[in-house]
Amino acid sequence: xxxxxxxxxxxxxxxxxxxxxxxxxxxxxxxxxxxxxxxxxxxxxxxxxxxxxxxxxxxxxxxxxxxxxxxxxxxxxxxxxxxxxxxxxxxxxxxxxxxxxxxxxxxxxxxxxxxxxxxxxxxxxxxxxxxxxxxxxxxxxxxxxxxxxxxxxxxxxxxxxxxxxxxxxxxxxxxxxxxxxxxxxxxxxxxxxxxxxxxxxxxxxxxxxxxxxxxxxxxxxxxxxxxxxxxxxxxxxxxxxxxxxxxxxxxxxxxxxxxxxxxxxxxxxxxxxxxxxxxxxxxxx
Numbered sequence: 001x002x003x004x005x006x007x008x009x010x011x012x013x014x015x016x017x018x019x020x021x022x023x024x025x026x027x028x029x030x031x032x033x034x035x036x037x038x039x040x041x042x043x044x045x046x047x048x049x050x051x052x053x054x055x056x057x058x059x060x061x062x063x064x065x066x067x068x069x070x071x072x073x074x075x076x077x078x079x080x081x082x083x084x085x086x087x088x089x090x091x092x093x094x095x096x097x098x099x100x101x102x103x104x105x106x107x108x109x110x111x112x113x114x115x116x117x118x119x120x121x122x123x124x125x126x127x128x129x130x131x132x133x134x135x136x137x138x139x140x141x142x143x144x145x146x147x148x149x150x151x152x153x154x155x156x157x158x159x160x161x162x163x164x165x166x167x168x169x170x171x172x173x174x175x176x177x178x179x180x181x182x183x184x185x186x187x188x189x190x191x192x193x194x195x196x197x198x199x200x201x202x203x204x205x206x207x208x209x210x211x212x213x214x215x216x217x218x219x220x221x222x223x224x225x226x227x228x229x230x231x232x233x234x235x236x237x238x239x240x241x242x243x244x245x246x247x248x249x250x251x252x253x254x255x256x257x258x259x260x261x262x263x264x265x266x267x268x269x270x271x272x273x274x275x276x277x278x279x280x281x282x283x284x285x
Contacts (some may be wrong), residue, residue, distance in 0.1 A: 009033065012065035012083075019067065020088040026097075027090055030117035031083070031098040036062035036070075039110035039141045040080050046071035048079055068200065071136070072108060084207050085221065086111050089202055090118070092216075093190050101125045102182060104155035104191075105226060107169060109138035109148075115167070116145040123147050126163075128155040130227055147153055156228030164185060171200055171223035173234040174268050180255060183207045185281070192223040193247075195239040197231070201247045211256040212279035217247030234268060241266045241273075252278035 013032035022028055037043075043059030048069040056063040064070060070080040090111075093102065095118040106112045106127035116125055127142070127150040129135035135152040142148045155168065158178025164187045166179055173192030183189050187207050194200030201217035208214050219242065241247070250265050254272040256279075266273040 006061040008065040016022040019084045022091045024091050026118055030114045034113045036064045039108045040070045056274045062191040095165055098122045102160055102163040102166045103127045106138055107134050116148050128153050130154050154228055170225045170226035172229035173231050175271055176229050179248055192221050194223050196235045205253050208278040209281045213253040214278045215250050215253045217250050219246035249275045252276055
């Protein structure tokens with residue numbers, strides 16, 4: 001390999017912008033500057049590619065600046081996440097300078113650092129990780145970003161402080177009540193909605209009223225399960241719903257009490273992905 005690490009990061013960000021049609025200059029700058037090698041441990045690195053696992057030939061940090069899954073714990077199936085997926089998701093999320101962010105399942109903190117660059121020094125990020133080893137690695141790696149705090153805790157339970165943005169980095173079968181309760185008016189929740197043993201959709205929810213969210217499901221993601229945020233019965237119903245239309249007709253998440261009807265794409269206890277339009281602020285359900 002030739003060239004500097006700075007050039008490798010710049011090329012990496014350019015490639016992500018090309019792959020995802022990234023529109024945010026701040027997000028591009030974050031991917032071009034945050035040192036990914038700080039968060040993935042010492043090389044050589046294990047890579048999860050289309051043909052399975054393989055190992056980089058040496059510990060040159062420029063190896064990590066590709067749109068690749070870098071293994072964090074092979075035995076547990078934990079990796080650093082697909083950069084293009086998170087670049088596209090964060091671009092749609094529209095994190096702003098000064099936002100408060102809750103990052104659930106933050107792992108070793110790479111995408112937490114990307115979020116920290118977006119919120120800037122006036123923003124605030126709370127990273128939560130249930131694995132003690134990963135949480136400690138994240139605390140160390142995120143030291144240069146004083147707007148970030150990391151704690152070891154169960155990200156499925158709460159309660160949590162209200163946040164402008166909540167991001168979950170592992171697959172849930174349904175939105176957790178503690179997550180929904182913590183989203184500020186006009187705030188957003190991003191999480192992988194996944195069934196057991198199959199693909200899922202990245203869910204982007206934007207609160208429109210006390211009992212309603214605008215909802216968008218982008219099908220085609222695979223994630224390790226979010227411990228504590230999975231229900232076998234809901235997983236089975238989710239698999240059926242995704243097979244029907246991959247969530248293309250979903251427009252809202254309803255939190256009002258109602259009987260299941262033909263507009264209920266996936267009806268749960270206290271929540272329902274619906275084909276109805278979201279309820280605007282100030283309107284009755």
